[in-house]
Amino acid sequence: MVWFNNLKLTTKFNIIIAVVLLALFVSAALFNYHRQQSLIIKGAVDNARIIAQQIIETRDYMSSVIHDEPERNYALVPQVVATQVARRITRGSPFYVRQVSLRYRNPENRPDNYETVQLEKFAKKSVGEEFRVVSIAGRQELRYLLPMVAEKSCLECHGTFAAAPLFVQRRFPPSHYSYNYKLGEVIGAVSVSVPMAKLYQEIGLNLKIDLLYRGVMFLTVIIILSILIHRTILNPVTAIAETMTEVAKTGSFARRIPRTGDDEIGQLSSVFNDMMEELQRKTLQRLESEDRYRNFIEMAQSPVITFLEDGKIVIANQRAEKLFGLARDELLGETIFSFLDDGAAVQHGIAIYLRDGKGGGVGATTRHRVRDVGGKMTEVDLALSASKADHQAMFTAILRLTTPPQGESS
Numbered sequence: 001m002v003w004f005n006n007l008k009l010t011t012k013f014n015i016i017i018a019v020v021l022l023a024l025f026v027s028a029a030l031f032n033y034h035r036q037q038s039l040i041i042k043g044a045v046d047n048a049r050i051i052a053q054q055i056i057e058t059r060d061y062m063s064s065v066i067h068d069e070p071e072r073n074y075a076l077v078p079q080v081v082a083t084q085v086a087r088r089i090t091r092g093s094p095f096y097v098r099q100v101s102l103r104y105r106n107p108e109n110r111p112d113n114y115e116t117v118q119l120e121k122f123a124k125k126s127v128g129e130e131f132r133v134v135s136i137a138g139r140q141e142l143r144y145l146l147p148m149v150a151e152k153s154c155l156e157c158h159g160t161f162a163a164a165p166l167f168v169q170r171r172f173p174p175s176h177y178s179y180n181y182k183l184g185e186v187i188g189a190v191s192v193s194v195p196m197a198k199l200y201q202e203i204g205l206n207l208k209i210d211l212l213y214r215g216v217m218f219l220t221v222i223i224i225l226s227i228l229i230h231r232t233i234l235n236p237v238t239a240i241a242e243t244m245t246e247v248a249k250t251g252s253f254a255r256r257i258p259r260t261g262d263d264e265i266g267q268l269s270s271v272f273n274d275m276m277e278e279l280q281r282k283t284l285q286r287l288e289s290e291d292r293y294r295n296f297i298e299m300a301q302s303p304v305i306t307f308l309e310d311g312k313i314v315i316a317n318q319r320a321e322k323l324f325g326l327a328r329d330e331l332l333g334e335t336i337f338s339f340l341d342d343g344a345a346v347q348h349g350i351a352i353y354l355r356d357g358k359g360g361g362v363g364a365t366t367r368h369r370v371r372d373v374g375g376k377m378t379e380v381d382l383a384l385s386a387s388k389a390d391h392q393a394m395f396t397a398i399l400r401l402t403t404p405p406q407g408e409s410s
């Protein structure tokens, strides 16, 4: 995730928003698709149930009123009537209806594999309807089966051979397995099937419209959200970052950030501006006091130098330049110890002072010999004092000549 951490805030924000919204978008679409799919299946099952019930009712009614009428007109057999009614009901619809039995009389009513399994299940124990979406040769199909049980009226033709009407006896011999049903036994089932592809087509279209609609909505939300976040958070933060970079680069504390409001970002801007104000003031003060100090030491009769812990010279007056025989630019950065013939001892004294906070010749005047760049030796009384600036010790040395230089009065 290092690469992510290194991205710009704006890019990070855009990535997060896009990922979150995309996940929402996809899951909402999927959820919707599945909900529509189960609604479609439920609708198909409801339709299949109504069709099946209608057929069973037709058969029950026919069976209760008919006796030997089919003798003259076979079209009045309850099964035949129900089949014709079913055909008429489902004409023009994707629903396909059959009445099937394991011990069929008409070969047209022979169950297929799926129906056989379900009929065997019905025969074992009395269950209600059975439905399932099955895949047949790669095509999705809803199969619905509603069992038909033998009522008293059914046994007139499906009971014993002896009790059956003549037209039944004539067609089906006594050994035929379509006889000898008991009361309450499952004779067969109404089987309804409907290919789902046709029904799914509709939700496929719905899904496309849904995706388009949601896509436009999410895009609008993303745009509005990103504009808002940019305006309120990212732009002000970027402005602060830019200003800080500029300050770091130029060292000028004059820049201010325009305040946008009274929220946390506004507070941050205002704290930043206050800080810049303070820094500007402090810098001015420091420059002024440095200037004052320089003027002051220039007026001194003796060479004066200020140096750091390691002896590095940071400020020197003209008389010091003359004593060491170097121009100021050359002098600054040199270490004082190298000009003293007992430089090592003085350096040791400084170390003692730094360790103990006292002693080491600081605050005292000691006699030393100074060697200038040309090798000329001068004897001086060195008055050493220490000060602290920014947690760093600074030392100021006043080097009074024991014998005034020729041509000058002391």
Ligand code: HEC
Pocket: 059, 060, 063, 066, 067, 070, 077, 078, 079, 080, 099, 100, 101, 103, 104, 105, 106, 107, 109, 148, 149, 150, 151, 153, 154, 155, 156, 157, 158, 168, 178, 187, 188, 189
């Ligand atoms: C009047 C006689 C008669 C009555 C009453 C009768 N059936 Fe039938 N049933 C038949 C005949 C005949 C067939 C064969 C129809 C064909 O040739 O398509 C048949 C066929 C069936 C079939 C289709 C399977 C097959 O054998 O081809 C089922 C299921 C069925 N009957 C159930 C019932 C039920 C349940 C009842 C009572 C509600 C009932 N029948 C009442 C005569 C009758």
